[in-house]
Amino acid sequence: MAGLQIALLAGGLRTPALASTPDAGWRPRWQVACRTDGSEGSDHGQAVMPVACGPLVLWNAGRSIHAVRIEDGRHPWLTAPKTSLVFPRGSRFPRADLSNALPPLAVAVVGHRAVAILDGLSEPDGLTGPDAAGERSLLVCLDMSAAAEGRLIWQAMPPTVLDERGKLRETLFDGPPAADGELVCCVVRSRMPADWLAVVAFDIRDGRPLWSRPLGFSIDGDGIDHARRSRVACLAEDRVVVATHAGMAAAFDRDGGPAWRTELPTAGRRHPASHAPGPPTGLVAHAGDRIVVVPADRPGVLALDVQSGRVVWNHTADPKPRLVAVSPHTVIISTKPADDSGTTLDLVAIATADGNLLSRRSIGHSALADPGSGLIKGPRLFLPTLTAAGSWSLHSLDAALLQDRSAAEDLSALFSSRPAPNSLSLGAIADSLLIASDGMMICCDILPADETTPRIIDR
Numbered sequence: 001m002a003g004l005q006i007a008l009l010a011g012g013l014r015t016p017a018l019a020s021t022p023d024a025g026w027r028p029r030w031q032v033a034c035r036t037d038g039s040e041g042s043d044h045g046q047a048v049m050p051v052a053c054g055p056l057v058l059w060n061a062g063r064s065i066h067a068v069r070i071e072d073g074r075h076p077w078l079t080a081p082k083t084s085l086v087f088p089r090g091s092r093f094p095r096a097d098l099s100n101a102l103p104p105l106a107v108a109v110v111g112h113r114a115v116a117i118l119d120g121l122s123e124p125d126g127l128t129g130p131d132a133a134g135e136r137s138l139l140v141c142l143d144m145s146a147a148a149e150g151r152l153i154w155q156a157m158p159p160t161v162l163d164e165r166g167k168l169r170e171t172l173f174d175g176p177p178a179a180d181g182e183l184v185c186c187v188v189r190s191r192m193p194a195d196w197l198a199v200v201a202f203d204i205r206d207g208r209p210l211w212s213r214p215l216g217f218s219i220d221g222d223g224i225d226h227a228r229r230s231r232v233a234c235l236a237e238d239r240v241v242v243a244t245h246a247g248m249a250a251a252f253d254r255d256g257g258p259a260w261r262t263e264l265p266t267a268g269r270r271h272p273a274s275h276a277p278g279p280p281t282g283l284v285a286h287a288g289d290r291i292v293v294v295p296a297d298r299p300g301v302l303a304l305d306v307q308s309g310r311v312v313w314n315h316t317a318d319p320k321p322r323l324v325a326v327s328p329h330t331v332i333i334s335t336k337p338a339d340d341s342g343t344t345l346d347l348v349a350i351a352t353a354d355g356n357l358l359s360r361r362s363i364g365h366s367a368l369a370d371p372g373s374g375l376i377k378g379p380r381l382f383l384p385t386l387t388a389a390g391s392w393s394l395h396s397l398d399a400a401l402l403q404d405r406s407a408a409e410d411l412s413a414l415f416s417s418r419p420a421p422n423s424l425s426l427g428a429i430a431d432s433l434l435i436a437s438d439g440m441m442i443c444c445d446i447l448p449a450d451e452t453t454p455r456i457i458d459r
Contacts, residue, residue, distance in 0.1 A: 029443045030068075030443050031440060031441065032068050032073050032440070032441050034437075034439065036062050037063040046103035046423055047423040047436050047438050048061060048438065049104070049425045049436070050427035050436050051109055053114055053144050054144065056068065057069075057441075057443070058109065058114055059104075059107065060116045060117075061104055062103065062104040062119055062120075064087060064088065065085075065087040065140075066083075066085055066086060067144065087140070105176035105229075106176040108177045108184070109179075110204060111181075112144050113153065115141050115177045116139075116140055116176075117139050119136060139158075139173065139184070139202070140152060141204065158173050158186075158188050159188065159212055161214065163214065169191070169196055171198065172189060173189075174197065174218070174228065174229055174230075175229060180204070181204065182203070182254070183202070183204060183210070184201070184207075185201050185202075185233035186200055186202075189228070194218070196216075196217060197246075198212050198215055199213055199240065200212040201254075210256070211255070212256075215242055216248055217246055218244065218245075220246045222297075224297075226296035227283060227297070230283060230296075232283070234284050234286045234291060235286070236251075236286040237307075239252070239259055241284065241304075241306065242284070243283065245295055245296040247263060247264055248261065248264060251309060261309065262311065283295075287327060287328050287331070289305065290303040290306060290352050291303065291304040292326050292352070299316055299320070300315055300316035300318070301315050301321045301323070302315065303352065312354070317357075320336055321333040322335070325374040325381060325399075327352070329351070329400070330350070330352060330376070332347060332399070332402075334348075344362040346362050347402050349401070358401070361402045374426070375428055376399045377446075379405075381402070382394060382426055382428075383397065385408075392410075392412070392424060393408040393410055394408065395408045424436065432445050
């Protein structure tokens with residue numbers, strides 16, 4: 001980011017002097033350390049995913065929940081903290097070996113409640129192997145109000161479900177939770193063998209299991225689970241919608257009754273995508289009266305009618321799409337040639353309602369890795385991209401026309417005191433933009449073009 005001089009103060013929550021960025025209309029406000037649990041020495045390097053919860057910014061570090069105030073980046077309640085940790089802060093939960101820690105999943109926020117899946121907080125017997133951390137996962141609901149200070153409201157283990165033969169199967173959580181004022185919904189996958197999917201619903205008030213419904217096999221015809229640990233339910237109006245990424249999508253009423261079940265068109269086999277490691281891009285998203293699905297097991301991107309499950313449109317012109325951002329009006333994907341022969345990355349904007357192509361443009365002039373998740377805020381699309389040389393840039397584009405609203409900003413200064421991260425994620429709060437990596441988060445104010453006076457917080 002041009003003119004931005006930042007030095008990460010490892011392990012602390014202090015903010016050095018930050019310069020303004022008049023060309024982009026951004027003003028740095030604060031930065032915090034946000035390393036994921038167990039990421040030291042690991043190769044996943046996944047960025048944390050910030051989310052707003054009232055006056056706070058939250059993120060899941062894998063086995064713990066962290067938060068700072070939006071206003072100044074300080075701990076929400078402690079007066080002299082050396083950490084952003086808010087849960088768990090006591091000795092109630094064991095601190096398991098972090099050597100096989102999994103990348104963290106997103107936090108779902110409803111009012112002052114935060115719902116997250118934490119790994120390694122329970123210790124069932126006899127668990128070994130690379131999935132052991134995930135098999136010790138716990139679903140937790142925290143009260144993030146100032147009065148409760150992150151108090152645990154309830155916790156739940158993955159339930160036992162019935163498979164297609166009526167056999168009981170132990171499960172583990174297979175993606176982040178989705179929540180609203182009534183339900184918390186999660187996709188679960190069976191253990192040993194890890195090939196059966198179900199969707200489960202909990203009461204957000206007390207964590208009581210309400211219902212579970214079978215979804216089918218997680219393994220596609222090629223014998224591969226293409227979406228392990230990235231399946232998420234969509235709470236869309238009066239429907240709970242899930243895609244298996246093994247050829248099928250299904251919807252249920254909020255009481256668990258079946259609404260529809262749709263076999264997704266194949267149109268050829270999907271080529272495995274090659275992209276920079278990062279937070280799972282939303283493979284299923286709710287936009288207006290559409291459910292947008294980027295199947296992990298087949299080419300293209302498609303939209304289903306939320307009430308009937310009918311395939312409204314199916315965009316197969318780009319065989320290797322990655323979902324960048326979705327709004328009620330626009331679906332934005334990134335794509336590269338199927339054989340990775342191209343040296344540029346294409347962005348494609350598609351009309352959510354009918355699938356018509358709105359615009360297409362190529363970004364970058366050197367070999368570009370696929371971007372991290374983008375963010376649509378008003379008319380803008382913010383998009384981080386990584387060059388083959390390992391340099392991150394942040395693009396600000398028109399969300400429909402994909403035209404530059406300002407020059408792409410070099411983010412190298414953000415990571416001048418450490419190696420460049422493998423991934424970035426973005427968050428938006430009011431008039432601020434959050435840029436997070438596996439190691440640091442910075443909050444920048446988005447300003448009118450003529451307001452460029454620096455605001456410095458130095459603790």
